[in-house]
Amino acid sequence: CGVFGVLVASEDEQASFAVFDGLYALQHRGQESAGIAAVDDGRITVVKDLGLVASVFDEATLRALRGRLAIGHTRYATAGDRGWENAQPLLHDHAGAQIAVAHNGNLTDPPQTPAPNGRIPSDTERIAAAVAEALGSATTPAAVAEAVAHALAPLHGAFSLVMTDGQHLIAARDRHGFRPLCVGRFPDGGWVVASETPALDVVGASFEREVDPGEVLVIGDDAQASSSLPGPHFQHLCVFEFVYFARPDAKLLGREVHGTRRRMGEHLARVAPVEADMVMGVPDSGIPAAEGYALASGIPYGQGLVKNRYIGRTFINPGAAQRRQAIRRKLNALEDNVRGKRLVVVDDSIVRGATTRQLVALLRQAGAAEVHLRISSPPYRWPCYYGIDTPSRPELIASRLSVDEIAQELGADSLAYLPLAHLRDAVGVTHGCCDACLTGAYPETVSEAAAAGAGS
Template sequence: MADSIFPGEQPDRLEEECGVFGVYAPGEDVARLTCYGLQALQHRGQESAGIAVGDGSTVIEAKDLGLVTQVFDEATLAGLGEGVVAIGHVRYSTSGGKASWEAAQPHISAIDDTLIALAHNGTLVNTNHLRAQLIDEGEHLRAGTDSEVAAKAIGHLTRQTHHLREGIRYAMENLEGAYAMVLASPEALYAFRDPHGIRPLCIGQLPEGRGWVVSSETCGLDIVGAEYVRDVEPGEMVRFTAEGMVSEQAVPPRPRASCIFEYVYFARPDSVLDGQSVYQARRAMGRILAEEAPVEADLVLGVPDSGVPAALGYSEASGVPFTDGIVKNRYVGRTFIQPTQAMRQLGIRLKLNPLPSVISGKRLVVIDDSIVRGNTSKKLVQMLRDAGAAEVHLRIVSPEVLWPCFYGIDTDTREQLIAANMTLEEMNDWIGSDSLAFISLDGLRASLADAGHDGFCTACFTGDYPVPIPDDVAKKSFLTRKDFEAVYAGEVS
């Protein structure tokens, strides 16, 4: 069989769309605080970065393609001036298409003579409908992103109600999908979240009451010294001004559906989501997986970085020693320096390298967070065998990814997902591992016992979508490779 079962050089990870950060702190260097916050959230998106600052009278923005440290230097931060409020964004493109300056955020929009800036984590499923509606009502849209649609909807409704708070509330009633958003006006910070709470968003306070901070993850609060206060609740809108923090339930909450993959892979291990330590959750996943899928082995290895806490848990529960048998090159990230074809063929070795002196002749249990398209797992297994491993047993701390995500992750169709197109035995044979096992969905849920709720979105495992997917999107996206072959053969319409 060919080296890859999927066309193109698509990423073999579930890629998170973005991270958002906001601060309201008169008298503080809000642009610099936001820059620090974005560096803490860099793992959530590495294609572009942007910061918008409100100084009481207007909003100024700087954004570009690249990592936070590539986009913002001292001169760029100084150019943003002194302000009372700032928001920031790091992006990985999904619904907005390829990386481009126009799609970078925050998105600036005008409401008559007032500028606002909006940053969005997630994906709206009714973007096409809202865009057509706004155009019919005289709005001009250019960027082609759902973030622009949200900003234009807020502006349009604010003109009708004459209050930004009302414009946001009415917009939230019309937005469908996943959104954790921060918005800056010249003098205020707003934070709001979809009624299912699909994407995370938390609130912190700077020391001595100097200001407020909003972040996709608590690691963004930690880096600026803010104390965690609470999460933004599903359907809630929070406003930060000189009068302090004011909250309202803008839209009624719906059944809770927080993305369960945040705990598996997206979030940093030092973050806390809904009261659940991500690190401890991953360690628990490993312990549960050891009970569900034991195997005789000499060593347990974790694929850096997200697989390491789970590997420690697997080792604890199984008694098989843990070792650092794979070294990660932390200076190879998502950059805009394109490797040569010869370098691309090295594939996974650009980021990971095994230690033959540790693993040669050993039977290995290798813990990873997920298998999406399977190409990375196949190369990883071969790399470990080349380094002398006697056996390679893959253990995955998420269930099989069988369905695409429409809420901010870059899986477009079932055709791309190996588990939707192969049996477990076929996957194991194709990848080349000695055995392959996934944690059960019940086991994954059990690892999140400390979360403040039990409502998680598991659509990528079950196909049970908390927000209905429009038919024109679902018809193509739900087809497997066999379905496509049947279509091409004229067997189905």
């Protein structure tokens, strides 16, 4: 998911327009629903719906969302719940007070007992209820920060949150910092919180800093306050933010993501060389690593596939047949460019293998002489419980088959993955990053019940 929030300084500016721009820049983080919660005169109004940011909001709707403080969300459904009722921000009423919550991540605590109406509260509902109850009559930023830290203390798993209580812009991150979150400032003094830095750039804010793992940051008109969740904090940002998820122009942990992807490709060329005529990337996510592979190998870079730029990410569609059709709609081969050539085809990851099998077939139909797959991450063998919707182990091709068997299954002439040590080196983070889906070493234990619910 993408989360975003702003508090603008000037009385005659509306926050909703900036939130729209920020969400538009974060569209890649979730394409199932979009929403904005705006604070006008202390009251919170939410507009949200299924669909892309640009189809949920038009100028009239944004104009109607008055006020200087607003938050927003783009949703990428995990755990299969794709309905309207899960669109965010979530508005929660408690004892006459309101809060709105936008959440990126997944809790790993056992699901709660059903509410009186029989429904099991969603992760975001749990967070909203806990925060609303803890807030009580807190009004100063410092008191709000303490209360939010207290409410979030017992929760485990991944949460990068942007919230408002009708007075403050509130940001918080779990103790591991699984999902990114950063803070920016407008030149005239307003504040922005966003999943990724490009969303700061588009609204004209400058990067201030990342929200720390385990930090709660509360921004009011006249003051800010920060508090921390009790217990140890870690730097376990998801390594797949670098490999695939984040925008290439995002800066995470002080590095531009594109450069880390290019380095992944350079390492891949060194550890898995092959004689070939052209290096190509699978659009869009495989392209920076292909650039790196070509640079380091000296093999010319070219394009072998064209992507329909109006189609979003295919991975997220439920059902194998739907995914197959979606991939066919999305990618087509450039016949003149691939005919008779020995190709190095670089992609970021193989999860189920469906996408890759199809595009190998596509390239062969277009006349490719050889297809050598090079993947800029290690084999993906374990489900993610921290906010990315991956299938259960039997559906992960690398947890069933060896590398040679995968190559066969996908119809490739050869296949090589980037070893973990090289991935870490390319990212340049020696002290951490979650890589549990590659190693099985989960930074935080996952309750059996939560594990059974996730990755489905």
